Amino acid sequence: METVKFDLEKHTLREVNQYLHSDASVLDGKAVTIDNPNGSHNIAVGLKADVNVTIQGHAGYYAAGMNQLANVVIEGSAGTGVAENMMSGRVHVKGFASNAAGATANGGLLIIDGDAGLRCGISMKGANIVVGGSVGSFSAFMAQAGNLVILGDAGEALGDSLYEARIFVRGNIQSLGSDCEVKPMDDTAKQILVDLLAESGHGDVDPDSFTLLGSARKLYNFHVDNAGDY
Amino acid sequence: MGTKDQLALVRDPFACKPAIIAEHDDYVAIASEFRSLAHLPDIKNAKVFEPAPKEMYVWKL
Numbered sequence: 001m002e003t004v005k006f007d008l009e010k011h012t013l014r015e016v017n018q019y020l021h022s023d024a025s026v027l028d029g030k031a032v033t034i035d036n037p038n039g040s041h042n043i044a045v046g047l048k049a050d051v052n053v054t055i056q057g058h059a060g061y062y063a064a065g066m067n068q069l070a071n072v073v074i075e076g077s078a079g080t081g082v083a084e085n086m087m088s089g090r091v092h093v094k095g096f097a098s099n100a101a102g103a104t105a106n107g108g109l110l111i112i113d114g115d116a117g118l119r120c121g122i123s124m125k126g127a128n129i130v131v132g133g134s135v136g137s138f139s140a141f142m143a144q145a146g147n148l149v150i151l152g153d154a155g156e157a158l159g160d161s162l163y164e165a166r167i168f169v170r171g172n173i174q175s176l177g178s179d180c181e182v183k184p185m186d187d188t189a190k191q192i193l194v195d196l197l198a199e200s201g202h203g204d205v206d207p208d209s210f211t212l213l214g215s216a217r218k219l220y221n222f223h224v225d226n227a228g229d230y
Numbered sequence: 231m232g233t234k235d236q237l238a239l240v241r242d243p244f245a246c247k248p249a250i251i252a253e254h255d256d257y258v259a260i261a262s263e264f265r266s267l268a269h270l271p272d273i274k275n276a277k278v279f280e281p282a283p284k285e286m287y288v289w290k291l
Contacts, residue, residue: 039264058264058278077278079263080248098248098280117280118245136283137244155283156244 001052007035008043017045020070024049039079044072047089064091067108080117083110086127099136102129105146111200118155121148124165130200140167141177149196151205159213161229167213168193170205176213178229183214235291245283252276258289 006016016034020027027049034055037043041060044053047070055063058076067086074082077095086105093101096114103119105127112120115133119141126145134152141157143165153171160177166189167180183189185208193207219226231238239260241249248262254276261267264278281287 038268039266041265057274058268060263060265077264095278096280098250099246115280 001029001031003031003033005033005035008038008040009036013040013043017042020044020047020049020051020053022049027051037076041079044070047072058095067091077114078112082112083108083127086110096133097131101131102127105129107146109196109199113201115152121146121165124148128196130196130202132200132202134171137174138177140165143167147192147196149193149200149210151202159215161219162213162215164215166192168210169213170210173211179216179219180213181216183212185210185212237289239281239287241281241283241285243284245280249281250278251281251287252278 031052037055037057037059039058039060043055043059043063045062045065048068050069053072055074059074059078061079062081063078064072065084067089070089072091074093078093078097080098081100082093082097083091084103086108088107090109092111094113097112097116099117100119100122101116102110103122106125108127110129113132116131116135118136120135120139121129121143122141124143124146128147130149132151135150135154137155138157140148140159142161144163145165147166149168151170154169154173156174157177158173159167159180162180189212190207197203197205250261250264252259252267259267259270
């Protein structure tokens with residue numbers, strides 16, 4: 001595999017991102033490494049090719065946002081909005097992620113080895129997110145589709161106003177949000193969990209140690225008795 | 231909040247305000263994002279983490 005190296009102490013972020021926006025015929029199958037990211041914002045956003053990108057350090061806000069097809073690895077931590085609005089591909093954060101990780105993501109797989117902050121997976125629309133640590137409050141708020149797997153604990157109001165996303169939690173939950181409830185783990189859900197654990201490097205974790213959460217579907221239509229929950 | 235020999239930090243109850251800490255043998259640094267810490271000496275060997283909500287962190291000389 002051909003490797004292309006960038007160093008953000010020598011190249012501008014625009015040079016790096018413009019290269020990463022080259023035609024798929026130029027990028028497909030290539031490996032790109034980015035040294036000294038130093039917390040820069042918007043690294044590797046809007047990728048549309050089957051390219052492997054490694055960010056060798058801590059990334060700033062919106063790293064790998066809007067990703068399609070690409071496989072992005074962040075060797076350090078990620079700032080707010082990592083992989084936000086991802087459509088497909090894979091983003092792997094080896095450290096922790098800040099707020100709104102995977103927000104509104106439509107597809108693809110986001111793996112966070114450490115903790116994720118506030119609002120992880122908020123309004124997710126079909127992506128899969130696996131968090132090796134814990135997530136902050138309001139995670140999966142209004143999540144519409146996809147799966148959020150949390151190996152650690154969850155903060156307050158988990159899954160508030162949830163639609164049809166699944167949430168799997170192994171640790172403690174500080175509180176459930178409105179209309180989020182514990183569901184029996186059916187075979188379909190369990191298989192999804194087993195596959196996601198294997199894909200994200202947690203194949204040794206017992207799927208039976210997770211609780212499945214889903215929507216109670218009581219907020220789908222307006223009802224005056226629920227006025228306080230909207 | 232800092233005094234001559236102590237530094238203390240409390241984050242808001244939801245960890246909504248951006249905050250990041252770098253702990254190194256020689257210093258403790260607090261900023262809203264890593265970008266501001268990236269050029270500190272030997273930052274690669276610092277322990278970098280986000281403070282938890284409502285938790286009080288105190289460092290003494």
